[in-house]
Amino acid sequence: MSFTLTRRPLWALLLTCAALSLTACGDKAAKPDEHGETEADFERGPHNGRLLRDGDFSLEVTIFETGVEPEFRLYGYRKDKPLDPRQVNVEVALTRLGGKVDRFSFNPQEDYLRGAGLVREPHSFDVAVTAREGGKAHAWRYASYEGRTTLSKVAAEAGGVKVEVAGPATMGEAVTLSGRIEVTPEGKGEVRAWYPGRIMSLRGELGQMVRKGQILARVESSESLQTYSIPAPISGQIIEKNSNVGDVAYDRPIFVIADPTKLHAELFVYPRDSERVRVGQKVEVRSLSGADRILATVESILPSVDVTSQTQLAHVHLPDGAGPAWRPGLGVEGGVTVASRPVALAVRTGAIQRFRDFDVVFARIGDTYEVRMLELGVRTPEWTEVLGGLEPGTTYVTDGAFLIRADIEKSGASHDH
Incomplete structure (x- = not known):
């Protein structure tokens, strides 16, 4: 009692x-x-x-x-x-x-x-x-x-408390792959001399943003001794500068330009996962801190295997304008959904708290919050199946539950046996 x-x-x-x-x-x-x-x-x-x-x-x-x-x-x-x-x-x-x-x-x-x-x-x-x-x-x-406390709507909003309604969900079975962010092949352009010759002038610096068609170099042809201009093939940022005025331009690109909005994740697929990861599957790309996430799709899987790591590369296209959190070279994780099944009742995995010896969520009815002891089934990073302890249609706390749990625990609420 x-x-x-x-x-x-x-x-x-x-x-x-x-x-x-x-x-x-x-x-x-x-x-x-x-x-x-x-x-x-x-x-x-x-x-x-x-x-x-x-x-x-x-x-x-x-x-x-x-x-x-x-x-x-x-x-x-x-x-x-x-x-x-x-x-x-x-x-x-x-x-x-x-x-x-x-x-x-x-x-x-x-x-x-x-x-x-x-x-x-x-x-x-x-x-x-x-x-x-x-x-x-x-x-x-x-x-x-x-396991009960009362909280006004204003106080709940101030404390960052958010709720959802418990109901059916699609549980995804995911394979976690490591990888990195890179510029797509379409997002890179090289400024090269059309004919061998001496570089007469340069109009680009490392890190400079340029637009397509902007003149970046003038080269004097070694054969005709005529000077011609070389424009930027794409818009983007200069990420490599390999020559200076007076150098002879021939086999190396003078500049390399990258469009920072054309990005994809390159994920390393090990042999144990190669039979399960397929083109078209959904992927949650996550920063290593877990603070930034993007939902994308496996665009392609390269057939060749790296000799050293024995991995294939899965390319996952990121939407244009994904934001400054995604930079070329950044290490990431990719949760690839390789299977899914519907369940009758599930809650957000992040909403689950510990109370006494139970896994619980906090139900909200009006301005009152109370624990619901759960019998759990399959768990994924996003959803956890509920087999008992919670009625479908219950409004429960998804964010800010730790504040409610702390208030209940500090209040001296008892459970007498």
């Missing part, structure tokens, strides 16, 4: 987040014990459960999960003396976030009443208990929350 004290809203946490000071909240200070549980302000019974009193009658409510799935075990007392469980009739209703109600009836077993059914995670709900004993009726209501 769990219990959470009233907490300040998370905007207070966000104001101090820069200092990494996530403050526990509550009307009364709560001190976690060595198991992470909290000394809550309710009376406990002999079995460490919540003790509910009404006159001489009392009922201890526990959730037992040692070696079994979580189940209710209730103990009745008259003047603090144990009662035969056959003398007590109890019903419990758990109202969860979102309004769904779980109802439990109970059967006597040994010295306790055992609930019919499992108490699903999270153990976070509003509890209504009704009991009859000795011809008298008793009723209690209380809140028992865990």
Whole structure:
């Protein structure tokens, strides 16, 4: 059973987040014990459960999960003396976030009443208990929350909290290849002498941007002694300058020009992956830091194999104007999708957090956020299949979940067993 004290809203946490000071909240200070549980302000019974009193009658409510799935075990007392469980009739209703109600009836077993059914995670709900004993009726209501916090829309936006709706997805199986960014063959041009001769003038410098048709050199032909002009074959940036005025131009290019918008990734395909990587497959090209990503397609795979590395080159065209993050020579990774299959329910892999011993996401209902313990299937860098613990159509946090998790953990929310 769990219990959470009233907490300040998370905007207070966000104001101090820069200092990494996530403050526990509550009307009364709560001190976690060595198991992470909290000394809550309710009376406990002999079995460490919540003790509910009404006159001489009392009922201890526990959730037992040692070696079994979580189940209710209730103990009745008259003047603090144990009662035969056959003398007590109890019903419990758990109202969860979102309004769904779980109802439990109970059967006597040994010295306790055992609930019919499992108490699903999270153990976070509003509890209504009704009991009859000795011809008298008793009723209690209380809140028992865990993994829950409240955050206004304004505070959520300020904290960078973003959400999506959980639903079906296409899971891609990817092969990760290393490589580099290079200028495409169409993006390179050489300024060469048309006829052998002496260079009379140059109008380009290393790193200079030039336009197609711009005159970059004048050469005096060794045969005719006439001077002719050489224009830039493409627009771009001068990346090589191999000659100076007075040199004889013949077999080497005077300048090499590269168009920085004509780029592709050259990915190294090892023999173990050569049968799976194909032209036309989708590729996520990533910088080594992972900060920059582009979705592209395998354009071609060269048939020749490098003798030293035993790899083939897969060319992945990058869209024009990909941005300054992509520079020739930059090391990259490419996640090539080699297979895919649809799944009924998936969440973003980056949204998954650890809470207690569970993988969780944080569901949002209104301004309230609460953990959802997940049973997971196949995991990829983008998506993770969900087999249980989350209803389709649930709105869940994709970005900023660590702030919500930190607020819940610091608040002293308990999970009593």
